[in-house]
Amino acid sequence: MAKFPVEPFRIKVVEPIRQTSRAKREEILEQAGYNVFAVRAEDIYIDLLTDSGTAAMSDNQWAGVMLGDESYAGCRNFFSLEEAIKSITGFEYFVPTHQGRAAENILFSCTVEPGKSVPSNMHFDTTQANVLARGGDPVNLLAEVGLDPTSHAPFKGDIDLARLEAFIEQVGPENIPLGMLTVTNNAGGGQPVSMGNIRATGELLHKYDIPFFLDACRYAENAYFIKLRDPAYADTPVLEIAREMFSYADGCTMSAKKDALVNIGGFLALNDEGLFKRVRQELIIREGFPTYGGLAGRDLEAIARGLWEGLDERYLAYRLAHTKYLADRLLEGDIPILEPPGGHAVYIDVKRLLPHIPQSELPGQSLACEMYLEGGVRAVEIGSVAFAREDPETGEMVYPDLELVRMAIPRRVYTQAHLDYVAETCQRIYEKRDQLRGMRFTYAPKLLRHFTGRFEPV
Numbered sequence: 001m002a003k004f005p006v007e008p009f010r011i012k013v014v015e016p017i018r019q020t021s022r023a024k025r026e027e028i029l030e031q032a033g034y035n036v037f038a039v040r041a042e043d044i045y046i047d048l049l050t051d052s053g054t055a056a057m058s059d060n061q062w063a064g065v066m067l068g069d070e071s072y073a074g075c076r077n078f079f080s081l082e083e084a085i086k087s088i089t090g091f092e093y094f095v096p097t098h099q100g101r102a103a104e105n106i107l108f109s110c111t112v113e114p115g116k117s118v119p120s121n122m123h124f125d126t127t128q129a130n131v132l133a134r135g136g137d138p139v140n141l142l143a144e145v146g147l148d149p150t151s152h153a154p155f156k157g158d159i160d161l162a163r164l165e166a167f168i169e170q171v172g173p174e175n176i177p178l179g180m181l182t183v184t185n186n187a188g189g190g191q192p193v194s195m196g197n198i199r200a201t202g203e204l205l206h207k208y209d210i211p212f213f214l215d216a217c218r219y220a221e222n223a224y225f226i227k228l229r230d231p232a233y234a235d236t237p238v239l240e241i242a243r244e245m246f247s248y249a250d251g252c253t254m255s256a257k258k259d260a261l262v263n264i265g266g267f268l269a270l271n272d273e274g275l276f277k278r279v280r281q282e283l284i285i286r287e288g289f290p291t292y293g294g295l296a297g298r299d300l301e302a303i304a305r306g307l308w309e310g311l312d313e314r315y316l317a318y319r320l321a322h323t324k325y326l327a328d329r330l331l332e333g334d335i336p337i338l339e340p341p342g343g344h345a346v347y348i349d350v351k352r353l354l355p356h357i358p359q360s361e362l363p364g365q366s367l368a369c370e371m372y373l374e375g376g377v378r379a380v381e382i383g384s385v386a387f388a389r390e391d392p393e394t395g396e397m398v399y400p401d402l403e404l405v406r407m408a409i410p411r412r413v414y415t416q417a418h419l420d421y422v423a424e425t426c427q428r429i430y431e432k433r434d435q436l437r438g439m440r441f442t443y444a445p446k447l448l449r450h451f452t453g454r455f456e457p458v
């Protein structure tokens with residue numbers, strides 16, 4: 001039997017959740033166009049849609065909220081945040097943003113022109129969409145092993161360095177305004193990137209004078225994976241590991257809604273002063289004055305405190321073990337998942353679970369719907385709905401290699417009994433998996449189709 005990690009906190013505030021009947025959920029899901037994004041949160045029992053902005057803040061963070069200084073310019077919370085960001089990342093400059101994608105939008109608006117490419121291990125959907133929205137080409141160069149959902153390799157988020165170099169040679173460094181690494185690789189299963197790969201990516205990009213940015217949403221979980229899996233770092237404090245990760249990059253985009261344990265917020269940090277001045281200009285147009293960037297002073301304080309809490313080693317040990325607990329429960333029931341489990345989520349390998357439904361019939365969407373119908377559990381499709389793209393030349397649909405349904409675990413929110421309930425729901429679906437049928441779009445938006453698409457069963 002899987003072992004549950006003991007929480008390094010106790011619960012001071014609770015929020016009621018309620019269960020509905022299957023008949024009620026059938027009605028709700030039909031009205032929602034078979035898209036769980038369109039279901040009201042109060043009609044969900046266990047919400048594993050995302051780990052983004054769903055953390056339970058600590059008493060220390062809430063105390064910080066009360067110390068919010070809501071001055072338009074120069075609020076004191078900006079300086080607490082500056083201290084945390086500079087101390088952890090070492091980057092010279094930063095701007096707060098209202099969330100991660102705002103940081104991406106601003107970074108790409110200052111760097112990406114039509115026809116330019118942005119290579120990465122694997123872009124997350126908003127990052128991919130933000131590059132595309134500038135007329136750029138988001139390129140994923142994940143190492144082969146990262147696409148094998150059964151491999152137990154320790155760092156399946158690594159970029160393929162040989163392909164990265166070949167790509168730079170092929171398109172020319174002048175057509176690559178920046179390169180990125182997503183740590184951990186969310187779209188590829190929350191898999192960590194090794195320190196060696198981060199260092200080598202920085203060296204390779206710099207050899208061609210290409211700036212290197214980290215998409216750092218889950219940098220603390222990545223750092224703890226390095227501690228757990230790379231013997232050279234077994235005794236290194238996680239703060240030092242994080243600092244070393246950032247030291248190889250020229251900047252980062254950050255969604256504070258993940259490893260900074262807040263409900264809203266993000267930032268863009270960087271070393272290049274010229275680029276910073278352009279970024280600051282864009283920020284003022286889109287987000288706000290540089291000392292608040294689309295957030296309230298209280299939010300800045302919660303991020304500053306959350307950044308430190310997110311690096312606490314007792315918290316991180318619990319966090320990764322908590323996710324692994326759910327993974328182990330599913331594996332005990334023979335449910336195919338992407339292995340080893342990522343830091344923030346467990347991903348069901350839909351190709352292996354539902355081999356009878358072709359990718360054109362959106363098997364992941366079908367599974368996400370069944371999880372809601374069976375148990376009121378909300379998960380998210382990360383497969384053909386989210387990532388299939390029409391080839392601009394042939395007009396044919398190109399389907400992603402991985403067909404996944406992600407159960408993301410909010411930080412410090414759910415208990416062992418909640419995770420057991422999720423595992424039992426999945427088990428019941430597993431027993432009747434042959435009965436699941438495919439889905440088709442009744443409405444498909446051009447970008448980010450999983451958020452607002454509508455569907456019907458085939």
Ligand code: F0G
Binds near residue numbers: 124254256
């Ligand atoms: N990069 C990665 C790797 C992400 O996972 C996300 C968000 C973003 C950027 C954008 O940040 O939401 O603050 O604008 N991921 C969430 C998720 C939405 O559910 O995985 P944001």
